[in-house]
Amino acid sequence: MRLEEHQIMVRDTAREFAENELKPHAAKWDIHHTFPAEAIAGLGELGFLGMLVPEEYGGAGMDHVAYALALEEIAAGDGATSTIMSVHNSVGCMPILKFGTENQKEKYLIPMARGEKIGAFCLTEPQAGSDASSLRTRAVRDGDHWVLNGSKQFITSGSEGDVAIVFAVTDPDAGKRGISAFIVPTDTPGYVVSRVEEKLGQNASDTCQITFVECRVPAENMLGAEGQGYKIALANLEGGRIGIAAQSVGMARAAFEAARDYANERETFGKKIIDHQAVAFRLADMATKIDAARLLVHRAAALRDDGKPCLTEACMAKLYASEIAEQVCSAAIQIHGGYGYLKDFPVERIYRDVRVCQIYEGTSDIQRMVIARSLAD
Numbered sequence: 001m002r003l004e005e006h007q008i009m010v011r012d013t014a015r016e017f018a019e020n021e022l023k024p025h026a027a028k029w030d031i032h033h034t035f036p037a038e039a040i041a042g043l044g045e046l047g048f049l050g051m052l053v054p055e056e057y058g059g060a061g062m063d064h065v066a067y068a069l070a071l072e073e074i075a076a077g078d079g080a081t082s083t084i085m086s087v088h089n090s091v092g093c094m095p096i097l098k099f100g101t102e103n104q105k106e107k108y109l110i111p112m113a114r115g116e117k118i119g120a121f122c123l124t125e126p127q128a129g130s131d132a133s134s135l136r137t138r139a140v141r142d143g144d145h146w147v148l149n150g151s152k153q154f155i156t157s158g159s160e161g162d163v164a165i166v167f168a169v170t171d172p173d174a175g176k177r178g179i180s181a182f183i184v185p186t187d188t189p190g191y192v193v194s195r196v197e198e199k200l201g202q203n204a205s206d207t208c209q210i211t212f213v214e215c216r217v218p219a220e221n222m223l224g225a226e227g228q229g230y231k232i233a234l235a236n237l238e239g240g241r242i243g244i245a246a247q248s249v250g251m252a253r254a255a256f257e258a259a260r261d262y263a264n265e266r267e268t269f270g271k272k273i274i275d276h277q278a279v280a281f282r283l284a285d286m287a288t289k290i291d292a293a294r295l296l297v298h299r300a301a302a303l304r305d306d307g308k309p310c311l312t313e314a315c316m317a318k319l320y321a322s323e324i325a326e327q328v329c330s331a332a333i334q335i336h337g338g339y340g341y342l343k344d345f346p347v348e349r350i351y352r353d354v355r356v357c358q359i360y361e362g363t364s365d366i367q368r369m370v371i372a373r374s375l376a377d
């Protein structure tokens, strides 16, 4: 796919940042579970935390292809940082940009787009993951406030973030149309981080259980109209899925490059292992899968830039990219042999980091379900 000049510039800037500011620290952040605060500030300075937000609201006013290119590079540097960036841009900023009032944009979107405040997205609940419309968190009107009670699960930046987009039932008799969205600053009394999860990977990004205990939110913080929440969630997850697909490509590429470099150095049976056909063919398959995934990502992103429907294409990109990413990372470990299983080499961490891409922002089976819907007469 031919890239425009500004897209190449964004990609190269992100690549340089990833090489210098992410790659050298990723293993340490993973081991110590360190939130990459300085790197996130650096992303903010580069305009990467408001990439899709117009300049008038403090953003960089970039297109989705540029955004996908940047995410791929950041993910190639560190998967966890790319998750924070993806959630913040796609499902943190975008709902406010698309559905927010001017006051909400002024108060929340502008500092978020400048990278001064980090966003989180609170849809999933302990009993409502894939079946997102069955959520139980309640919001009850009390004068000029809404009072939120309930639990949210798997919330990226739930403790480190500043502004959460929260979905809650405002009319229990109205089904999907009884769900509303709220902007909740995470320092609101009653926003409780009840647990920071221990995970397989992405240890530098916090994943939290959040409990809302009589959490009073001003009525002016409702996002969109009452009852519009489910639609807001699904519409923004569409863009979010392109982001997860892009970060899958980035992590797969990082593992591939490590394996390719290793194969060009390591010798067995008197020659470099890349000169063994079994290794060369494995690398060829890895490179082909990564390119195919990237093309799916860019197609979905380009459709979104053209304002065309792209739900199916976004789901295809996420499904394919996240699944081949695990295959590629596994193959990268195989090429490293026993060393690939050690923490001394990056492929061990990338393999753990990439696994969740098949789960968050819609599991692979949810993507298949949405794609299949588009195939029915």
Ligand SMILES: CC(C)(COP(=O)(O)OP(=O)(O)OC[C@H]1O[C@@H](n2cnc3c(N)ncnc32)[C@H](O)[C@@H]1OP(=O)(O)O)[C@@H](O)C(=O)NCCC(=O)NCCSC(=O)CCS(=O)O
Binding pocket: 087, 121, 122, 123, 124, 129, 130, 131, 132, 133, 153, 154, 155, 156, 157, 176, 230, 231, 234, 235, 236, 237, 238, 311, 360, 361, 362, 363, 366, 369, 370
């Ligand atoms: C499984 C599902 C796909 C099922 O969806 P539904 O059948 O319940 O939804 P619909 O009836 O099709 O749609 C409801 C409503 O929304 C409108 N809609 C749907 N998609 C879009 C879209 N892409 N753009 C705009 N509008 C859309 C649709 O037209 C309907 O409106 P009307 O009623 O017609 O007016 C779904 O439940 C699903 O995707 N499940 C997976 C949920 C998921 O991905 N969860 C992970 C969230 S991530 C999280 O919470 C953790 C935070 S993290 O840090 O990332």
